Amino acid sequence: MFMYIVVLSFLLLSLLLYALLGGADFGAGVIQLLSTTPKAEKVIGRAIGPIWEANHMWLVIAVVISFMGFPAIFKVVSTALHIPVFILLLGIIFRGTAYAFKHYDAIKDEKSQLMYQRVFVWGSLVSTLFIGITFGAMSLGKIDPNATDFYTGYIAPWFNFFSISVGFLATALFAFLAAVYLIGENEDPEVKEFFIAKAWKWLLASVAIGVVVFVAAYVDGLPLFNELISSPLSIVAVALASILLPFLFKTIRQGKVVLARLMAGAQTVLILGAWLLVHYPHAIMLSNGGSLDLYDSRAPDATLAVLGWALMLGSLFILPALGYLYVVFKGHGPEETI
């Protein structure tokens, strides 16, 4: 039981860190979707340069914990949500390589830089959208492992109002996070103003899409609101997230870098936390009204024991090294890349 909790905690931790760090990397692409400036583009490139690959490792850790620690869940997600996961992978491939190519191309001509930039931005959008769709589909309850026709088995679980609106919510939230993080990456008032404006817009968008998600849940027959108020902890999380909102608007307006970052991070943690709390111990809701639960889907004890140890030992190496990386590069982004 202890190791089950350790493994589960690491799964949640890696998902959370992926949302907070990797999500912001995606968001940095998304906020450039509608408009960008050469200066902002430069700040973004410099800010995520040294750390983006480390940020995306959290996803791989989460995948490994899933297939080793909760194999039945991994199997159902991989099968029923094959299509959105595959599209997510395409997004990850395109945005990751476009970012690296843009940065390390020896000849920085306008034409190819523009091409990389476009692929980076659209790849980021596809990735955030399909991360959201995949997680939305896991909680909606249209997954039917015994489906016999293609539509019920592989399309209906995710191609619906609710999952897609969760996709847009994830997109907006990640974009908002990125904008808030980026405010403090540069002293140039013009660039600061640019990111403050972006943060505002995407926060508004997140709130608006958040409302749509509730409507979509109602339309698709998911009692999301009732579930949220069914547990005192999730009520607290939702209440806190709502109370934080006006303060968040204010700190962003005032350009208070650290406070805004902390509050934006907290906002994301609260929303994700409420969502996880509502669902615990269910990991996947099925179309027959049942669910795949974390505890029931866990791997044998021997596996959880070694996995737990591997994760604990691993974090002894990872966290200090990661800390050093952030200390070296954050606060004063590298002026000159190689």
Place this chain on the structure above:
Amino acid sequence: MGDLLAARLQMAFSLGFHIIFACVGMAMPFLMAIAHWRYIKTGDAVYKDLSKAWSKGVAIFFATGAVSGTVLSFELGLLWPEFMEHAGPIFGMPFSLEGTAFFIEAIALGLFLYGWGKIPKWIHWSSGLVVGISGVASGILVVAANAWMNSPTGFDYDPLTNTYSNIDPIAAMFNPAWFTQALHMILAAFTATGFAVAGVHAFLLIRKPANRFHQQAMRIALLVGGIAAFLQPISGDISAKDVAVRQPAKLAAMEAHFHTEEYAGLLIGGIPNEETGEVHYGIKIPGLLSFLAHGDFKQEVMGLDQIPEDERPPVAVTHFAFQIMVGAGTFLMMVAFLYFFAQKFRPRWLGHKNFLWLVALSTPLGMLAVEAGWTVTEVGRQPWIINGIMRTKEAVTPMPGIQYSFYTVVVVYTLLAVLVSWLMKRQVQTLAQNYDSMDEEIDLSQNKANTKTEVIEEL
């Protein structure tokens, strides 16, 4: 195209793509570290420039390897959900450690690439070394997981109820094949990367024979690749003996050895006919297969005739791939021998056009051997996904239409391969304008470099 074939091809294509970037990620940091070390020791700017120029290439390869690796970790589930449900808890251990190793690799690479002038020079140098060490650790761990598929241990299997019990992930990780396979792969990575890098610089030397930058680059790469190429046959021999015991069907397919016999001959070349069990146009060296497989010329070697028909791997593909691997590896070993000989006794040869052409033509051979080697081990294990336990066709996803995702993967990865090659070409084009030391020329008969004094504090 059937779904099983499409899934196998997609997996093969994804792995075949990723392995090139993984090899570069394992070996290249060591080349960089050698150049970087020489710079710190001698203050010779050419080594600093070399280290920097290489690291830009590595950054592109690493990013592509990171995303294609992420894709693979998902594809295990997307294509083989039934396999992962049962195998995940057993063979997942090395993957969980690999996550840590790769994390550290990513962190150290960030420090190395962006750390010029920002962090103390020895921490900076060490960060480059850590990239290589964790890359090799990742490689060993992932290969250990693959080795488990070849020699599954660490569980009890009941075929009647299709259940896996008494799971021991540590025993699964240290399965009997992990060491031989990992050793073979790591040496292959160093050989392939060393010769690929040396080949590119040799090609550039053909045009500018006196360029010091490319000379030093080629030498460092040939040193690393050459040593690995020399050790590889030893590792190959250990592997062959191992496969002979645990996967006789694979060995038989590699050698197109249809009939069980004593004094079994080693087949070189030849076109096997799987219908008739005959081999045409091959050369057989009597007794050598017995000797290589079991250390005794007389010993019987099991042929495909003793394997039930529905458990035989495809012979032609496995045999051809094996021939290509051994052929390419042997050729590279001879080039390495020539290099070491010339280095010691005939330094002038190293600048000779013919030698440079030889090295330039070797560029793709190491990677070709790696691809062929993976083909041998994967196709040679068929029809099994877990050797003797689960068949590949039982593991494949129930989702129809996998050929479309296969086509997509082919298009995307082909595009990426073209782009990466194009980017490398652009790196080479701009070397002269980015690095002053590119202009230095030196007569090859002088073995000593003219050490330019550079302020080391600049680091």
